[in-house]
Amino acid sequence: MERDTIDRLKNGQLEFPPLTFRPVSLEPKGGNIDMIVEATWKDKKAIFAVECKASSTPRILRDAAARAKAYAQRENLEPMIVVPFLGRERLDELEREGVSGVDLCGNGIVVAPGNFAVSRTGAPNRFRNSAPIKNIYQKNSSIVGRVFLAQPRYAAVMEIQREIERRNLPVWPPISLATVSKALKGLEGDLIVSRDNAGISLVQPDKLLEKLAANFIWKKGRASVRAKLTAEGDQLLKVLAKTANALNLPLVATGVASVSQYAVMQRGPVLAVYCTEPEALLERAGGTVTDRFPNIEIFEADEPFFYFDARTERDFRWASPLQVYLELMAGDKRDSETAEQVRTFILNNVGSQFK
Numbered sequence: 001m002e003r004d005t006i007d008r009l010k011n012g013q014l015e016f017p018p019l020t021f022r023p024v025s026l027e028p029k030g031g032n033i034d035m036i037v038e039a040t041w042k043d044k045k046a047i048f049a050v051e052c053k054a055s056s057t058p059r060i061l062r063d064a065a066a067r068a069k070a071y072a073q074r075e076n077l078e079p080m081i082v083v084p085f086l087g088r089e090r091l092d093e094l095e096r097e098g099v100s101g102v103d104l105c106g107n108g109i110v111v112a113p114g115n116f117a118v119s120r121t122g123a124p125n126r127f128r129n130s131a132p133i134k135n136i137y138q139k140n141s142s143i144v145g146r147v148f149l150a151q152p153r154y155a156a157v158m159e160i161q162r163e164i165e166r167r168n169l170p171v172w173p174p175i176s177l178a179t180v181s182k183a184l185k186g187l188e189g190d191l192i193v194s195r196d197n198a199g200i201s202l203v204q205p206d207k208l209l210e211k212l213a214a215n216f217i218w219k220k221g222r223a224s225v226r227a228k229l230t231a232e233g234d235q236l237l238k239v240l241a242k243t244a245n246a247l248n249l250p251l252v253a254t255g256v257a258s259v260s261q262y263a264v265m266q267r268g269p270v271l272a273v274y275c276t277e278p279e280a281l282l283e284r285a286g287g288t289v290t291d292r293f294p295n296i297e298i299f300e301a302d303e304p305f306f307y308f309d310a311r312t313e314r315d316f317r318w319a320s321p322l323q324v325y326l327e328l329m330a331g332d333k334r335d336s337e338t339a340e341q342v343r344t345f346i347l348n349n350v351g352s353q354f355k
């Protein structure tokens with residue numbers, strides 16, 4: 001893709017009207033930049049130091065922009081990057097950095113002080129397949145990111161894998177090292193984690209929370225069973241935990257049901273839990289299916305991320321603070337307000353581990 005982008009510039013095929021581009025040097029002195037390009041509008045001209053990249057993740061953009069900027073300052077030129085696609089967020093970042101950027105879809109911002117300034121956005125991404133990384137912030141793929149909010153520093157990738165296994169329930173198969181590495185690459189690309197000689201560290205916990213919340217999928221129509229058990233309060237928790245253990249079934253309170261563990265919010269009279277086999281759990285516990293004054297609602301959930309990093313109290317598993325936050329953010333206005341308390345809890349916990 002980088003070679004294709006460079007060839008387009010060479011052949012004058014990069015379109016960003018009303019500007020036209022013409023290559024000035026294909027082998028710039030110093031060898032630290034891809035090419036020198038002249039941009040023209042009417043009788044106005046400007047010379048740009050151009051860096052071409054095949055992708056536009058935040059990390060790649062940052063590095064390319066820095067390289068173009070350094071070369072441009074040294075040679076008294078304007079800096080520019082060219083990539084397959086630039087969304088509004090990326091264009092805003094480039095504008096703040098004082099670096100021009102053009103993509104192969106028709107979006108861009110090109111600024112030559114004293115000559116011209118052209119900005120265009122809204123063209124769709126025609127190169128989605130150029131990004132090799134799937135959504136690492138969704139469902140089970142999110143577990144690698146989630147583990148950094150539980151422990152923000154690791155010496156090596158294998159240590160991340162071990163920490164995930166430690167915080168996962170033993171009923172789930174272990175996550176592969178390849179999966180961890182792939183997700184980690186995406187987190188690095190988004191500048192959320194950083195890797196150096198000291199190890200691998202979370203550097204933007206607030207951005208990670210935003211990414212996870214934006215990609216969280218909550219099926220409100222998820223199958224569930226509402227029932228009545230004779231036990232109440234702590235005894236109800238003991239009965240459910242004992243039954244799940246006897247059947248070797250994963251069991252955890254839902255995020256919304258766990259909110260009082262991390263924030264000030266009263267839990268409702270019905271305890272909501274996740275389990276892979278609701279009917280089997282209910283039958284063994286001796287409950288009766290009913291919508292009349294139930295005290296338990298069991299949601300069928302057979303994906304590890306629901307149970308990941310569950311916290312045990314009084315021999316019962318409660319959802320992690322992150323799962324609580326994500327479910328609240330997917331709720332109504334009152335839930336979102338409470339989510340801010342949980343967000344503060346998470347970030348304070350992460351911050352305390354950096355001290």
